[in-house]
Amino acid sequence: MPGSRSNPEGSRAAASPRAALDALLAGSAGGTLRRAQWLDAMDRLLRPLLPAGLGAHARLANVRGDRLVFVVDSPVWHAKLRLAAPALIDAARSIGLEVNDVGVRTTTAPLRPLPPAEARHAPMSAAARAGLEAALALLRPDASEEHAGGDRKAGARRATKPPAEPAEGAS
Template sequence: MPGSRSTPPAGATPPSGPRAALQALLDGSSGGTLRRALWLDAVDQLLRPHLPPVLAAHARLANVRGDKLVFVVDGPVWHAKLRLATQELVDAARSVGLDVAGLTVRTTTQPLRPIPPAATTAPPMSAAGQSGLAAALALLRSDAPDVSEQRAGGNRKPGRRGT
Protein backbone atom coordinates (compact mmCIF):
# COMPACT_ATOMS: atom_id res chain seq x y z
CA MET A 1 0.00 0.00 0.00
CA PRO A 2 1.50 3.38 -0.94
CA GLY A 3 2.29 5.87 1.82
CA SER A 4 -0.13 8.59 2.83
CA ARG A 5 0.49 12.16 1.72
CA SER A 6 0.05 13.37 5.28
CA THR A 7 2.95 11.38 6.69
CA PRO A 8 6.55 11.86 5.60
CA PRO A 9 8.26 8.94 3.88
CA ALA A 10 10.25 6.60 6.10
CA GLY A 11 13.71 7.94 6.82
CA ALA A 12 12.79 11.56 6.02
CA THR A 13 13.69 14.19 8.61
CA PRO A 14 10.82 16.22 10.02
CA PRO A 15 10.69 19.89 8.94
CA SER A 16 12.18 22.47 11.25
CA GLY A 17 12.11 26.21 11.58
CA PRO A 18 9.25 28.73 11.75
CA ARG A 19 6.90 26.74 9.50
CA ALA A 20 7.28 23.65 11.66
CA ALA A 21 6.65 25.69 14.82
CA LEU A 22 3.53 27.25 13.31
CA GLN A 23 2.29 23.86 12.17
CA ALA A 24 2.86 22.44 15.65
CA LEU A 25 0.81 25.30 17.14
CA LEU A 26 -2.01 24.82 14.63
CA ASP A 27 -2.10 21.06 15.26
CA GLY A 28 -2.06 21.46 19.05
CA SER A 29 -4.99 21.81 21.44
CA SER A 30 -5.20 25.58 20.84
CA GLY A 31 -5.05 25.25 17.05
CA GLY A 32 -8.71 26.20 16.58
CA THR A 33 -8.29 29.41 18.57
CA LEU A 34 -5.16 30.32 16.66
CA ARG A 35 -6.81 29.62 13.29
CA ARG A 36 -9.77 31.82 14.34
CA ALA A 37 -7.44 34.67 15.34
CA LEU A 38 -5.59 34.44 12.03
CA TRP A 39 -8.90 34.43 10.13
CA LEU A 40 -10.17 37.48 12.06
CA ASP A 41 -6.93 39.31 11.31
CA ALA A 42 -7.30 38.50 7.60
CA VAL A 43 -10.92 39.74 7.57
CA ASP A 44 -9.83 42.90 9.44
CA GLN A 45 -7.22 43.54 6.72
CA LEU A 46 -9.91 43.13 4.05
CA LEU A 47 -12.33 45.54 5.74
CA ARG A 48 -9.79 48.17 6.83
CA PRO A 49 -9.60 49.89 3.39
CA HIS A 50 -13.35 50.54 3.62
CA LEU A 51 -12.94 52.62 6.79
CA PRO A 52 -12.28 56.35 6.63
CA PRO A 53 -8.47 56.76 6.89
CA VAL A 54 -8.56 58.68 10.17
CA LEU A 55 -10.79 56.00 11.73
CA ALA A 56 -8.77 53.02 10.50
CA ALA A 57 -6.01 53.66 13.05
CA HIS A 58 -8.52 53.63 15.93
CA ALA A 59 -10.74 50.64 15.05
CA ARG A 60 -10.12 46.91 14.81
CA LEU A 61 -12.33 43.95 13.98
CA ALA A 62 -12.60 41.88 17.16
CA ASN A 63 -15.10 39.18 16.19
CA VAL A 64 -17.83 38.05 13.86
CA ARG A 65 -20.66 36.90 16.11
CA GLY A 66 -23.68 35.51 14.32
CA ASP A 67 -24.74 38.10 11.78
CA LYS A 68 -22.86 40.99 13.44
CA LEU A 69 -19.39 42.39 12.98
CA VAL A 70 -17.88 43.29 16.37
CA PHE A 71 -15.40 46.16 16.27
CA VAL A 72 -13.30 47.62 19.09
CA VAL A 73 -12.39 51.33 19.10
CA ASP A 74 -10.12 53.25 21.45
CA GLY A 75 -12.38 56.20 22.23
CA PRO A 76 -16.00 57.35 22.30
CA VAL A 77 -15.53 59.71 19.35
CA TRP A 78 -14.38 56.77 17.20
CA HIS A 79 -17.38 54.78 18.40
CA ALA A 80 -19.72 57.38 16.91
CA LYS A 81 -17.73 57.67 13.68
CA LEU A 82 -17.71 53.89 13.22
CA ARG A 83 -21.48 53.72 13.75
CA LEU A 84 -21.82 56.21 10.87
CA ALA A 85 -19.81 53.85 8.63
CA THR A 86 -21.97 50.79 9.46
CA GLN A 87 -23.66 50.35 6.10
CA GLU A 88 -20.40 50.66 4.15
CA LEU A 89 -18.71 48.06 6.38
CA VAL A 90 -21.65 45.65 6.16
CA ASP A 91 -21.62 45.96 2.36
CA ALA A 92 -17.86 45.36 2.28
CA ALA A 93 -18.19 42.31 4.55
CA ARG A 94 -20.90 40.89 2.31
CA SER A 95 -18.68 41.43 -0.73
CA VAL A 96 -15.99 39.18 0.80
CA GLY A 97 -18.49 36.43 1.59
CA LEU A 98 -19.64 37.13 5.14
CA ASP A 99 -23.36 36.89 5.85
CA VAL A 100 -23.70 39.88 8.21
CA ALA A 101 -26.54 42.31 8.82
CA GLY A 102 -25.15 44.75 11.37
CA LEU A 103 -22.36 46.07 13.49
CA THR A 104 -21.59 46.15 17.20
CA VAL A 105 -18.99 48.57 18.55
CA ARG A 106 -17.13 48.25 21.85
CA THR A 107 -14.98 50.99 23.33
CA THR A 108 -11.74 50.31 25.20
CA THR A 109 -9.59 52.63 27.26
CA GLN A 110 -6.38 50.96 26.07
CA PRO A 111 -4.72 51.83 22.76
CA LEU A 112 -5.41 49.24 20.07
CA ARG A 113 -1.83 49.26 18.87
CA PRO A 114 0.59 50.03 21.72
CA ILE A 115 3.46 52.38 20.92
CA PRO A 116 6.70 50.37 20.74
CA PRO A 117 9.17 51.20 23.52
CA ALA A 118 11.87 52.28 21.03
CA ALA A 119 9.59 55.03 19.67
CA THR A 120 8.97 56.55 23.13
CA THR A 121 12.60 57.06 24.13
CA ALA A 122 14.91 59.69 22.73
CA PRO A 123 17.89 58.42 20.78
CA PRO A 124 21.20 58.57 22.68
CA MET A 125 23.21 61.77 22.28
CA SER A 126 26.48 61.53 20.38
CA ALA A 127 29.80 62.45 21.98
CA ALA A 128 29.99 65.63 19.87
CA GLY A 129 26.47 66.58 21.02
CA GLN A 130 27.36 65.99 24.66
CA SER A 131 30.53 68.12 24.47
CA GLY A 132 28.63 70.91 22.67
CA LEU A 133 25.92 70.89 25.33
CA ALA A 134 28.51 71.00 28.13
CA ALA A 135 30.26 73.96 26.45
CA ALA A 136 26.97 75.86 26.06
CA LEU A 137 26.08 75.27 29.71
CA ALA A 138 29.51 76.46 30.82
CA LEU A 139 29.07 79.68 28.81
CA LEU A 140 25.66 80.30 30.33
CA ARG A 141 27.01 79.80 33.84
CA SER A 142 29.97 82.17 33.32
CA ASP A 143 27.83 85.01 31.88
CA ALA A 144 25.03 84.81 34.46
CA PRO A 145 24.88 87.80 36.84
CA ASP A 146 25.23 87.19 40.55
CA VAL A 147 21.85 86.55 42.20
CA SER A 148 22.59 88.89 45.14
CA GLU A 149 23.21 91.80 42.73
CA GLN A 150 19.83 91.21 41.06
CA ARG A 151 17.97 91.23 44.38
CA ALA A 152 19.72 94.37 45.62
CA GLY A 153 18.72 96.30 42.51
CA GLY A 154 22.28 96.90 41.33
CA ASN A 155 23.07 100.28 43.06
CA ARG A 156 21.45 99.56 46.38
CA LYS A 157 23.40 98.18 49.25
CA PRO A 158 22.42 94.74 50.49
CA GLY A 159 20.16 94.79 53.55
CA ARG A 160 18.82 98.27 52.86
CA ARG A 161 15.26 98.75 51.66
CA GLY A 162 14.18 101.34 49.11
CA THR A 163 11.90 104.16 50.11
Protein backbone atom coordinates (compact mmCIF):
# COMPACT_ATOMS: atom_id res chain seq x y z
CA MET A 1 0.00 0.00 0.00
CA PRO A 2 1.96 3.01 -1.16
CA GLY A 3 1.50 6.14 0.94
CA SER A 4 -0.06 4.28 3.87
CA ARG A 5 1.10 4.71 7.44
CA SER A 6 2.32 1.14 7.54
CA ASN A 7 4.81 1.84 4.77
CA PRO A 8 8.04 3.08 6.40
CA GLU A 9 9.43 4.45 3.11
CA GLY A 10 6.31 6.53 2.49
CA SER A 11 6.30 7.94 6.01
CA ARG A 12 10.01 8.81 5.75
CA ALA A 13 9.40 10.76 2.54
CA ALA A 14 6.43 12.58 4.04
CA ALA A 15 8.42 13.48 7.15
CA SER A 16 11.28 15.14 5.24
CA PRO A 17 11.49 18.94 5.45
CA ARG A 18 11.42 19.28 1.65
CA ALA A 19 8.18 17.29 1.44
CA ALA A 20 6.61 19.44 4.14
CA LEU A 21 7.64 22.62 2.31
CA ASP A 22 6.28 21.27 -0.97
CA ALA A 23 2.98 20.45 0.74
CA LEU A 24 2.76 23.97 2.17
CA LEU A 25 3.55 25.60 -1.16
CA ALA A 26 0.91 23.48 -2.91
CA GLY A 27 -1.79 24.36 -0.37
CA SER A 28 -3.95 27.46 -0.13
CA ALA A 29 -1.14 29.43 1.55
CA GLY A 30 1.32 28.59 -1.22
CA GLY A 31 1.07 31.97 -2.94
CA THR A 32 1.75 33.85 0.27
CA LEU A 33 4.72 31.63 1.12
CA ARG A 34 6.19 31.97 -2.37
CA ARG A 35 5.84 35.77 -2.10
CA ALA A 36 7.58 35.77 1.30
CA GLN A 37 10.43 33.68 -0.09
CA TRP A 38 10.76 36.01 -3.10
CA LEU A 39 10.83 39.10 -0.84
CA ASP A 40 13.48 37.48 1.33
CA ALA A 41 15.59 36.74 -1.78
CA MET A 42 15.20 40.35 -2.98
CA ASP A 43 16.16 41.60 0.49
CA ARG A 44 19.34 39.49 0.40
CA LEU A 45 20.19 40.91 -3.04
CA LEU A 46 19.52 44.56 -2.15
CA ARG A 47 20.90 44.76 1.39
CA PRO A 48 24.59 44.52 0.36
CA LEU A 49 23.99 47.44 -1.99
CA LEU A 50 22.95 49.74 0.86
CA PRO A 51 25.45 52.23 2.33
CA ALA A 52 27.82 50.92 4.99
CA GLY A 53 26.12 50.25 8.33
CA LEU A 54 22.59 50.65 6.97
CA GLY A 55 22.13 47.01 5.95
CA ALA A 56 21.96 45.84 9.56
CA HIS A 57 19.16 48.31 10.33
CA ALA A 58 16.99 47.99 7.21
CA ARG A 59 14.92 45.20 5.70
CA LEU A 60 12.90 45.00 2.50
CA ALA A 61 9.29 44.66 3.59
CA ASN A 62 7.44 44.79 0.27
CA VAL A 63 7.53 45.63 -3.41
CA ARG A 64 4.22 47.35 -4.09
CA GLY A 65 3.78 48.26 -7.75
CA ASP A 66 6.77 50.41 -8.68
CA ARG A 67 7.77 51.11 -5.07
CA LEU A 68 10.23 49.39 -2.73
CA VAL A 69 9.07 49.49 0.89
CA PHE A 70 11.76 49.15 3.56
CA VAL A 71 11.44 48.91 7.33
CA VAL A 72 14.14 50.45 9.53
CA ASP A 73 14.62 50.31 13.30
CA SER A 74 15.11 54.00 14.12
CA PRO A 75 14.50 57.47 12.65
CA VAL A 76 18.22 57.96 12.00
CA TRP A 77 18.28 55.00 9.62
CA HIS A 78 15.03 56.24 8.07
CA ALA A 79 16.78 59.47 7.05
CA LYS A 80 19.88 57.65 5.80
CA LEU A 81 17.78 55.29 3.67
CA ARG A 82 15.85 58.21 2.16
CA LEU A 83 19.17 59.81 1.20
CA ALA A 84 20.30 56.56 -0.41
CA ALA A 85 17.03 56.08 -2.33
CA PRO A 86 18.26 57.14 -5.82
CA ALA A 87 21.20 54.70 -5.71
CA LEU A 88 18.93 51.99 -4.30
CA ILE A 89 16.44 52.46 -7.15
CA ASP A 90 19.26 52.11 -9.68
CA ALA A 91 20.50 48.97 -7.92
CA ALA A 92 16.99 47.48 -7.88
CA ARG A 93 16.60 48.19 -11.58
CA SER A 94 19.93 46.46 -12.24
CA ILE A 95 18.58 43.21 -10.75
CA GLY A 96 15.37 43.40 -12.80
CA LEU A 97 12.89 45.23 -10.56
CA GLU A 98 10.90 47.98 -12.27
CA VAL A 99 10.75 50.51 -9.44
CA ASN A 100 10.68 54.32 -9.31
CA ASP A 101 10.29 55.08 -5.60
CA VAL A 102 11.40 53.96 -2.13
CA GLY A 103 9.11 54.06 0.88
CA VAL A 104 10.49 53.77 4.39
CA ARG A 105 8.67 52.80 7.57
CA THR A 106 10.14 52.94 11.07
CA THR A 107 9.42 50.24 13.62
CA THR A 108 9.95 50.29 17.37
CA ALA A 109 10.88 46.61 17.52
CA PRO A 110 14.29 45.34 16.45
CA LEU A 111 14.32 43.94 12.92
CA ARG A 112 16.24 40.84 13.94
CA PRO A 113 15.79 40.21 17.67
CA LEU A 114 18.25 37.95 19.46
CA PRO A 115 17.01 34.53 20.47
CA PRO A 116 15.98 34.54 24.15
CA ALA A 117 18.82 32.25 25.27
CA GLU A 118 21.48 34.55 23.80
CA ALA A 119 19.80 37.68 25.13
CA ARG A 120 19.79 36.33 28.70
CA HIS A 121 23.41 35.21 28.65
CA ALA A 122 25.05 38.24 27.10
CA PRO A 123 28.55 38.70 28.54
CA MET A 124 29.13 41.57 30.96
CA SER A 125 31.80 44.08 30.02
CA ALA A 126 34.78 44.66 32.32
CA ALA A 127 33.59 48.18 33.13
CA ALA A 128 30.10 46.95 34.02
CA ARG A 129 31.55 44.17 36.19
CA ALA A 130 33.82 46.67 38.02
CA GLY A 131 30.88 49.03 38.60
CA LEU A 132 28.73 46.23 39.95
CA GLU A 133 31.47 45.05 42.30
CA ALA A 134 31.98 48.63 43.55
CA ALA A 135 28.26 49.02 44.21
CA LEU A 136 28.12 45.70 46.05
CA ALA A 137 31.15 46.69 48.15
CA LEU A 138 29.29 49.82 49.27
CA LEU A 139 26.40 47.65 50.47
CA ARG A 140 28.60 45.31 52.51
CA PRO A 141 29.26 46.26 56.16
CA ASP A 142 32.77 47.45 56.83
CA ALA A 143 34.96 44.48 57.74
CA SER A 144 36.87 46.36 60.46
CA GLU A 145 33.63 47.44 62.18
CA GLU A 146 32.28 43.92 62.02
CA HIS A 147 35.33 42.39 63.75
CA ALA A 148 35.77 45.16 66.31
CA GLY A 149 32.13 45.29 67.34
CA GLY A 150 31.56 41.57 67.86
CA ASP A 151 28.65 39.91 66.14
CA ARG A 152 26.44 41.50 63.46
CA LYS A 153 23.46 41.91 65.79
CA ALA A 154 25.44 44.13 68.12
CA GLY A 155 26.54 46.21 65.15
CA ALA A 156 22.95 46.40 63.93
CA ARG A 157 21.74 47.53 67.39
CA ARG A 158 24.37 50.24 67.43
CA ALA A 159 23.34 51.42 63.99
CA THR A 160 19.65 51.67 64.94
CA LYS A 161 20.21 53.40 68.30
CA PRO A 162 18.79 56.94 68.09
CA PRO A 163 21.33 59.78 68.31
CA ALA A 164 21.72 61.52 71.64
CA GLU A 165 19.66 64.67 72.11
CA PRO A 166 21.68 67.90 72.19
CA ALA A 167 22.26 69.44 75.59
CA GLU A 168 20.20 72.46 76.56
CA GLY A 169 21.64 75.77 75.59
CA ALA A 170 23.73 74.28 72.79
CA SER A 171 22.20 75.73 69.65
